[in-house]
Amino acid sequence: MRIRDLGVRGILGVAVMLSGSLCLSLIFTAIGPVLSAIAAAFGGGTGAVWIAQLMMTLPDIGMIVGSPIAGMLVERWGSRNLLLVSLALFGLTGTAGLYVNDPQLLLATRFLLGCSGAAVATSSTALIGAQFEGEQRTRMLGYLIATGSIGGFVSVLLAGQIAAIGGWRAPFSLYGVAFLCLVVAVPCISAAGDRTRVPRKKGFSVEEVKSLAALWPLYAWLIGLYVAAYMAAVQLSFLLAADGITNPRVQSWVIAPNSAGSAVAGIACGWIRPRIGIKWTFVLIIGFMCAGITLMALGKSPVMLGLGSGLSGAGSGMLFAHLSSLILERAPLNVRGRAIGLFYTGSFLAAFINPLVVTPIRLAIGIHGAFLTVGIVLGAVGIVLAVRKEKVAAAAI
Numbered sequence: 001m002r003i004r005d006l007g008v009r010g011i012l013g014v015a016v017m018l019s020g021s022l023c024l025s026l027i028f029t030a031i032g033p034v035l036s037a038i039a040a041a042f043g044g045g046t047g048a049v050w051i052a053q054l055m056m057t058l059p060d061i062g063m064i065v066g067s068p069i070a071g072m073l074v075e076r077w078g079s080r081n082l083l084l085v086s087l088a089l090f091g092l093t094g095t096a097g098l099y100v101n102d103p104q105l106l107l108a109t110r111f112l113l114g115c116s117g118a119a120v121a122t123s124s125t126a127l128i129g130a131q132f133e134g135e136q137r138t139r140m141l142g143y144l145i146a147t148g149s150i151g152g153f154v155s156v157l158l159a160g161q162i163a164a165i166g167g168w169r170a171p172f173s174l175y176g177v178a179f180l181c182l183v184v185a186v187p188c189i190s191a192a193g194d195r196t197r198v199p200r201k202k203g204f205s206v207e208e209v210k211s212l213a214a215l216w217p218l219y220a221w222l223i224g225l226y227v228a229a230y231m232a233a234v235q236l237s238f239l240l241a242a243d244g245i246t247n248p249r250v251q252s253w254v255i256a257p258n259s260a261g262s263a264v265a266g267i268a269c270g271w272i273r274p275r276i277g278i279k280w281t282f283v284l285i286i287g288f289m290c291a292g293i294t295l296m297a298l299g300k301s302p303v304m305l306g307l308g309s310g311l312s313g314a315g316s317g318m319l320f321a322h323l324s325s326l327i328l329e330r331a332p333l334n335v336r337g338r339a340i341g342l343f344y345t346g347s348f349l350a351a352f353i354n355p356l357v358v359t360p361i362r363l364a365i366g367i368h369g370a371f372l373t374v375g376i377v378l379g380a381v382g383i384v385l386a387v388r389k390e391k392v393a394a395a396a397i
Contacts, residue, residue, distance in 0.1 A: 071341020
């Protein structure tokens, strides 16, 4: 189905579906600029700093736990019903920081925020998969990652401005966007068009387990490449500090192109992928990431580092659109919800794995050496995939 055939209500419904990645980005960007203020508000000291750090960590755990559960609920409840419930829960738990005073209760809401954010992302992706096919589906998934990238960039700037006016609680109001999405979703996303609910018995059948197990190469690619994709988000700030670039404003402008590259390439993937095929799309993704991470390893000026950040972001944006399209294409309808949930679980898990992989390398040969090592590994993987014949490469994908 083409967007121009949907009508006004249909287009508004699609806009709500695209908000899934925006909700994910808001989980971290909305309060990132006020973490130190939160620690001060709870008394300062080691305990308060630990609380502030947990406010960023617990949503990650919630997303890892919540994604596979959301995948099962998609099949039992339908994507529309899950989306409505999870948007309401996201808004309630996200805005809790406006009025909750007890730190333990606030941390509990952050965990639930991660769970509900995973459910929003899983249900919205499933709805896109049910409503669109082929090139149009890939294009919509590209719009999905672009919405999150652009929204994340803008929300960081908004959060800082709002906090300057209203204090550390004020940025929690940004999570209220979920209530707006909910109001639009109720009349604009049709229950009749939701084909994601699957009549099923309790438990897993052997056929369903086999269907999910058959997707393991995609999840292997997902985790491996996302570990590399998180180099900019997790490690780039430390590389900049090692080069003496410690000014937060300069660092933000070096890291920001990662989101911009992700948005542009995610949108472009819908046009590129059908023209070069699955194998060469993978090669292009790996090439972007290899070039970007290697450039960050070797570059010294903020301009060169920003260019590397943007190229790496382009790879990660295409990676999301390409892999999520493959999951939707290959997963049978009766396990598609769980397949999407596992997709998000793998991507969140990679954020935890990145420091575990990179830290030993960084301690041994330095942060630049760690970036260069990841770049070299990516280059080797890309070359091996490129020289393989189509049938052999397809078996590995």
